[in-house]
Amino acid sequence: MQKLFFVLIFLSVSYCIFGQENTSKFAIGLSYGLGNELKNTDYTYTNRCLKTQVYCTLKTTKNLEYQLVFGPEINFATHQLLNLYFVTPDEPNFEERRERFTKLKNIREYVLPVGFIVRKPISKSWSVFILGSVGPMYTDTETERLSKGFSFSDVLGLGISYKIKKITLDFRPNLRHNSNAGLQNANAGINTLNYDFGVVFRL
Numbered sequence: 001m002q003k004l005f006f007v008l009i010f011l012s013v014s015y016c017i018f019g020q021e022n023t024s025k026f027a028i029g030l031s032y033g034l035g036n037e038l039k040n041t042d043y044t045y046t047n048r049c050l051k052t053q054v055y056c057t058l059k060t061t062k063n064l065e066y067q068l069v070f071g072p073e074i075n076f077a078t079h080q081l082l083n084l085y086f087v088t089p090d091e092p093n094f095e096e097r098r099e100r101f102t103k104l105k106n107i108r109e110y111v112l113p114v115g116f117i118v119r120k121p122i123s124k125s126w127s128v129f130i131l132g133s134v135g136p137m138y139t140d141t142e143t144e145r146l147s148k149g150f151s152f153s154d155v156l157g158l159g160i161s162y163k164i165k166k167i168t169l170d171f172r173p174n175l176r177h178n179s180n181a182g183l184q185n186a187n188a189g190i191n192t193l194n195y196d197f198g199v200v201f202r203l
Contacts (some may be wrong), residue, residue: 024202027055027137029071031198032191036178039189042086043145045190047077047109055117059182067117069133075109079190081144088190101144109178110155111137125164131172139178143190151180157196172196 030052037045051073058066079085081101087094098201115133122128142148157174174196179189 004057012084025057026203027200029053029055029069029168029198029200030201031092031172031196033194033196035194036195040081042081043143044080044082045077045192047075047187047194049073049075049194049196051196051198051199052200063073063120063123065117065127067119068114069117069131070112070114073111073113075107075111077107077109078104079107079141079145080104085142090096097144103140105143107141107143109137109139109140109153111135113129113155115154115155119161124131127161127163129159129161129170131159131174132153137178142186145186146178146188147180147186149180149184151178151184153178155194157194161198166202168196168200168202170196170200172198176179187197 025048029187031050033047033049033051035042035047035049039063051071053069053071056068058068060066080103081098084098084102085162087098087101091097092184113133114137115131117129117131119127126171135153137151137153139146139151154177155174157172159172160171161168163169174194176194178191180187
């Protein structure tokens with residue numbers, strides 16, 4: 001499934017780069033987001049994110065608009081293990097790992113997501129949309145749930161936008177899942193509920 005998704009992304013990016021002559025199909029955006037872990041008793045996690053984004057309109061119909069969105073983001077996160085028994089005695093150096101992981105940690109996550117947006121105008125200025133994205137991520141700190149290094153960040157969200165001439169303001173609640181698809185030892189993953197606030201400038 002991920003391979004198919006990346007093939008679709010490649011084809012869409014190629015279409016944006018080589019298939020569009022009208023620069024009005026493009027827009028750039030900036031957004032800021034806040035998030036917290038979904039309620040659990042095992043760990044805490046908070047994050048603040050900064051995103052730069054490029055939008056490409058792939059198709060517009062009478063009722064819907066289809067867009068590709070991509071661009072780098074950085075997350076400033078904090079994480080702490082609450083349930084020390086999450087690290088089991090059969091793990092090497094489990095006592096040292098329990099002590100290390102139960103301390104509050106500051107984490108940096110660097111992500112390069114690519115996503116699709118399906119947008120539904122509801123008036124001249126207002127629209128609602130669905131967003132789905134996936135992208136490679138590098139995390140600079142090991143936790144009991146996710147190894148340091150390469151992983152993926154997946155996002156599914158809903159949003160509402162308000163357009164003023166060439167500027168669009170939007171609000172995007174979303175669910176985010178970080179994991180490494182089993183490529184490294186620790187892969188329990190982290191799930192968060194996030195709220196992004198963005199501004200988009202049509203070119």
